[in-house]
Amino acid sequence: MKRGLAGYVAVAACAVFFALLPFTLSDYHRGIAAQVALYLIAILGLNVLVGYTGQISIGHSAFMAIGGYTTALMSHYHHTNLVATLPLAFAITFVCGVLLGLPALRLSGVYLALATFALAVSVPQLPLKFSKFTGGSAGISANRIVGNTWLYEVAWSAAAVAFVFTWLLLRGRIGRAFRAVRDSEVAATSSGVTLAIYKTLAFGVSAALAGVAGSLFVLATNGFAQPNEFSVTLSLKILIGAAVAGLGSLWGVVIGAAFIALLPTISASAPLIGSTHGQDVVFGAFVILVMLLLPNGVAGLLLRLSRLRARA
Amino acid sequence: MALLSLQNATLRFGGIVALDDVSLAVEAGTIAGLIGPNGAGKTTAFNVITRLYRLESGDVVFDGRSILRTPPSRIIRAGIARTFQNVELFPTMTVLENVLVGAHTTSLFEREESVRRRALETIDFVGITHVAGRRAAGLPFGTLKRVELARALVSRPRLLLLDEPAGGLNHEEVEELAIFILRLRDDLKLTVLLVEHHMNLVMRVSDHVHVLNFGRTIASGVPAEVQRNPRVIEAYLGGELEASA
Numbered sequence: 001m002k003r004g005l006a007g008y009v010a011v012a013a014c015a016v017f018f019a020l021l022p023f024t025l026s027d028y029h030r031g032i033a034a035q036v037a038l039y040l041i042a043i044l045g046l047n048v049l050v051g052y053t054g055q056i057s058i059g060h061s062a063f064m065a066i067g068g069y070t071t072a073l074m075s076h077y078h079h080t081n082l083v084a085t086l087p088l089a090f091a092i093t094f095v096c097g098v099l100l101g102l103p104a105l106r107l108s109g110v111y112l113a114l115a116t117f118a119l120a121v122s123v124p125q126l127p128l129k130f131s132k133f134t135g136g137s138a139g140i141s142a143n144r145i146v147g148n149t150w151l152y153e154v155a156w157s158a159a160a161v162a163f164v165f166t167w168l169l170l171r172g173r174i175g176r177a178f179r180a181v182r183d184s185e186v187a188a189t190s191s192g193v194t195l196a197i198y199k200t201l202a203f204g205v206s207a208a209l210a211g212v213a214g215s216l217f218v219l220a221t222n223g224f225a226q227p228n229e230f231s232v233t234l235s236l237k238i239l240i241g242a243a244v245a246g247l248g249s250l251w252g253v254v255i256g257a258a259f260i261a262l263l264p265t266i267s268a269s270a271p272l273i274g275s276t277h278g279q280d281v282v283f284g285a286f287v288i289l290v291m292l293l294l295p296n297g298v299a300g301l302l303l304r305l306s307r308l309r310a311r312a
Numbered sequence: 313m314a315l316l317s318l319q320n321a322t323l324r325f326g327g328i329v330a331l332d333d334v335s336l337a338v339e340a341g342t343i344a345g346l347i348g349p350n351g352a353g354k355t356t357a358f359n360v361i362t363r364l365y366r367l368e369s370g371d372v373v374f375d376g377r378s379i380l381r382t383p384p385s386r387i388i389r390a391g392i393a394r395t396f397q398n399v400e401l402f403p404t405m406t407v408l409e410n411v412l413v414g415a416h417t418t419s420l421f422e423r424e425e426s427v428r429r430r431a432l433e434t435i436d437f438v439g440i441t442h443v444a445g446r447r448a449a450g451l452p453f454g455t456l457k458r459v460e461l462a463r464a465l466v467s468r469p470r471l472l473l474l475d476e477p478a479g480g481l482n483h484e485e486v487e488e489l490a491i492f493i494l495r496l497r498d499d500l501k502l503t504v505l506l507v508e509h510h511m512n513l514v515m516r517v518s519d520h521v522h523v524l525n526f527g528r529t530i531a532s533g534v535p536a537e538v539q540r541n542p543r544v545i546e547a548y549l550g551g552e553l554e555a556s557a
Contacts, residue, residue: 172424173416176405180413183402190362190400191463192388192417248404 006306007251011163014254018156022149031148031220032265037155038216040257041162043241044250045209050239051247052170053202054182055104058235059116060210062123063093065230067211068218069127069134072225075142082142082219086158089211097207101200120235124227139226146219155216162209167250169205178202179248210238244290246297255298259290313376315340315503316392316471321360321370330356332527333370338471338520343497343504345518345535347511349547352524354507355397358473361505362387362394374471389417393469395460397476397507403449407459410448411435414463434466438492453480471503472496478510486513493517515539523547 018037022030042060049055067089074080074088100119107115127134134140146154169175177198180188185195218225237260245256267282294301314337323331331353338344346354359365361372363384371378374390382390393414402410411431412419419427435444438458443451448459457477464472474493478486490513496502508514514521515535523531523544531541538544 173412173419173427176409176413177416179405179409180402180416183404184400186364187396187400187402188413189384190364190388190394191413192385192467193413194383194385 010251015160018160022152027148030152032261034148034151034155034216035220036254036257036261037152037159038213038220039238039241039261040159040253041216042210042213042238043245043253043256044162044166045206045213046238046242047245047247047250047253048166048170048178048209049202049206050242051249052175052178052182053199055199055202056109056113057116057203057206058113058232058239059100059119059123060207060238061230061232061234062116062119063096063207063210064214064217064234065123065225065227066096067093067214068225068230069140069214070211071215071218072140072142072223073134075144075223076140079143082144082146082223083154086154086212086215089215090208093211093214094204094208096211098200098204100207101203102196104203105196105199116235117232120232124230127225127227135225137227139224139229141225142218142223145223151216151220155220158212158216162212163250163253166205166209170250174198174201182248240287242297244287244294244297246294246299246301249297249299249303251302252298252300259286313340314338314373315375316361316505317373318357318360319371319373321357321372322368323356323360323365324368329527331360331367331370334524334527334529335370336522336529336532338503338505340470340503341497341501342519343493343506343517345514345521346505346507346524347509347514347521348524348530351526353527354524355475356527357524358394358475358505358507361473362392388467388469391470392473393464393467393471394473395457395464395475395477397479399453399456399460401448401456401459401463404447406445406447407435407440407451407462408432408444410459411462411466414466416467418467431462431466434462437465438462454485457481465500469502471505474504474506474508476508477506478508478513486510489513490517 021033025033042064046057046060049057070089070092071082071085074085075082104112104115128136170178177188177193180191180193181195181198189195221229241256241260244259245252263283263286264279268279317337319335321331321334334353334357346357348354356365360367363379363382367380372380374392379387379390402413408431411434412427415427415431432444435441438461440455440458440462443455448456457479461477478489481489493504493506494517496504506514506518518535521533521535521538522529523538525547530543530547531538
């Protein structure tokens with residue numbers, strides 16, 4: 001019970017912090033902070049899949065692409081309100097996630113990784129195929145460019161909604177079924193958990209959150225959706241963020257998102273190796289370092305700290 | 313009327329006949345023992361009943377209906393819960409969470425607090441309240457067996473399949489287990505099918521004993537009858553049954 005209360009306090013403190021933060025930031029930094037929020041949503045989604053049901057995906061950039069193109073196309077052709085495209089992206093990518101989840105039922109481990117990799121590689125090719133409609137490799141833009149303050153507010157509101165949604169989903173019966181599937185398929189089945197339902201549900205929810213993140217991703221790049229923005233590297237980035245945050249727990253997601261959103265920018269200005277190429281080296285080195293020092297991510301660290309405090 | 317019956321059940325793995333035309337019946341409200349030497353097909357029978365294995369021929373009838381078309385995850389809804397020989401738990405989840413998963417099918421429209429209360433009551437019933445908040449991984453084997461038992465019981469089954477519940481228990485613990493299994497029948501009105509190597513336990517609690525050897529039924533009857541059966545004595549190399557009788 002005490003841990004539950006600490007959780008509420010932590011979430012409330014985070015909410016207040018992120019609500020007040022834009023007043024102290026420059027316009028440029030508000031844009032960066034909005035990116036943290038969109039990565040947070042993507043990491044939440046990937047965590048549902050990888051952390052809670054134990055299915056791997058390196059295809060989430062494809063779902064982000066679908067969400068991003070949903071926003072750009074709807075705005076471009078139908079002048080849909082940009083905020084209204086977020087739930088739309090959620091719904092469309094949810095369906096896509098479920099559809100991918102069905103064949104994924106027969107795959108696990110490396111084979112699932114390869115199948116989702118194939119998705120990540122092939123989906124960004126689709127806009128090239130239908131270039132009349134999607135603008136091809138040049139991309140397509142939303143009907144307006146949003147400012148960083150707008151972006152910050154919308155992205156962090158969406159992140160808050162996504163966090164509460166995920167938390168509510170995972171805290172009870174469904175979350176337990178997810179984890180049961182991850183821990184033992186035989187025991188889950190004989191306890192009455194239908195693997196097919198929960199595995200595809202996890203795929204759907206996970207993809208839906210990636211879709212919303214993709215929408216915001218497009219809005220954050222001047223409302224421009226372009227195929228090569230959604231490469232498999234983006235998937236890996238989110239996977240790294242999820243691992244840094246800690247798989248199977250929600251309490252590290254902010255740090256995981258900050259890690260992948262801010263580190264490239266920070267390391268670009270690092271002394272000696274700070275350059276466009278150097279920043280990848282610094283990023284890689286940090287990833288290895290974090291994996292070695294925090295095998296269960298930030299969430300694992302928080303858990304260890306709370307156990308230490310409980311003992312003291 | 314028999315609550316559960318296997319009718320001419322046959323299942324082969326490659327060249328090995330795991331179940332060879334086995335027929336057995338478990339009467340409602342009784343404890344049935346299923347015994348036999350290693351590899352006799354006891355656990356295979358459990359896996360057939362819970363639909364983890366598919367029969368080649370024959371039928372499994374529960375409560376008057378064939379369950380061969382029931383998917384494995386619906387078996388527990390039909391009223392059959394089981395434990396596993398080598399324990400199949402959710403290692404990263406707490407004992408309480410493990411038991412809560414057992415309530416998955418009976419908690420769809422139930423409030424979380426009410427499900428938790430029910431799970432805690434069941435945990436108390438099997439006597440492991442002191443570890444309810446601990447992760448399953450790392451707990452002693454005997455405790456894990458009880459977690460499984462609680463997870464099975466919380467689903468409010470009509471038939472409980474116990475796969476070697478006495479595994480790893482010492483003499484006093486087996487005595488406790490015997491009393492516990494009798495309580496399942498007498499207090500909870502459960503029907504129990506018990507696979508066990510511990511002869512004392514089986515002979516003491518069972519109303520009926522079914523003996524398999526190399527996938528075939530070699531004897532079936534009340535414990536005293538089965539113990540005297542020459543084919544059973546031969547299958548157990550003579551010694552063990554008499555020594556424990």
